[in-house]
Amino acid sequence: MGINHWPEGERPREKLLAFGPQTLSDAELLAIFLRVGVKGRSAVDLARDLLTSFGGLRPLMEADQVAFCAARGLGSAKYAQLQATLELSRRHLASQLARGNALTSPALVRHYLTSQLRHLGHEEFAVLFLDTQHRIIRYESLFRGTLDSASVYPRDVAKRALELGAGALILAHNHPSGVAEPSDADRRITDRLKDALGLFDIRVLDHFVVGDGEVVSFAERGWI
Incomplete structure (x- = not known):
């Protein structure tokens, strides 16, 4: 069953908007980033598979381009999106420091x-x-x-x-x-x-x- 058919309170995006990102699991947060799953696997299922195969969230986030793009459901577009997200986070922290x-x-x-x-x-x-x-x-x-x-x-x-x-x-x-x-x-x-x-x-x-x-x-x- 696709995420769109889940009860609204169990969908990662809706949970984030209602209760905040801190309430979501690593797999749920990653599913929002992925947006879609693959054949036979929802985005949350795929996220869980990826976390297991990479050994956790940090190894996945820090994987090099070759390893990241070789994983099922990922690719160069997702890699570019992830790197942009990480760089935005670093620049946000820098701007906070610069103000004080x-x-x-x-x-x-x-x-x-x-x-x-x-x-x-x-x-x-x-x-x-x-x-x-x-x-x-x-x-x-x-x-x-x-x-x-x-x-x-x-x-x-x-x-x-x-x-x-x-x-x-x-x-x-x-x-x-x-x-x-x-x-x-x-x-x-x-x-x-x-x-x-x-x-x-x-x-x-x-x-x-x-x-x-x-x-x-x-x-x-x-x-x-």
């Missing part, structure tokens, strides 16, 4: 940095450049690859901060292993950047390490 003081919204900063870095299969080092009132100027990824004290260049970070007129910044990088615990190299990089940027009166306010479901703050650890 980053230090008064630590949860929003964590959420934004997680959205930018958690899904990456490689290590990436990024910076939130802030003005003297700690409002966001720009987020930029500056270094990519295995990070150690030799691969993150303080002069490049300082140069970009001066170009943007930044008075402070927040450092961030991800651990593709999923373990957010900072390494000794992470602490050395942070100390070198603090010392170099301090010469230009630019403050390093925090360094976030993004893992799988966890984000570690250097400031909270008392390391900055």
Whole structure:
């Protein structure tokens, strides 16, 4: 039986409009995104099949184009639609941060940095450049690859901060292993950047390490 023949209170779209998106299961939310099922399977059935085959919502959302498009009921159009949706979410978070003081919204900063870095299969080092009132100027990824004290260049970070007129910044990088615990190299990089940027009166306010479901703050650890 198609979803259109279900009782109205059980249809995902109607449930969302009546009770809010937080009341829907992963399969129901995914069914709204899919819009239609395949022969013999409703959109909700298909959503459940996909969640099972990919191992959950996150692996599905972060699947590469080849794996995503190869799945039954998906394809390049759905992949493009998903990527556009994810990018809209990231830009919405960025616009929320840009309107306020980053230090008064630590949860929003964590959420934004997680959205930018958690899904990456490689290590990436990024910076939130802030003005003297700690409002966001720009987020930029500056270094990519295995990070150690030799691969993150303080002069490049300082140069970009001066170009943007930044008075402070927040450092961030991800651990593709999923373990957010900072390494000794992470602490050395942070100390070198603090010392170099301090010469230009630019403050390093925090360094976030993004893992799988966890984000570690250097400031909270008392390391900055």
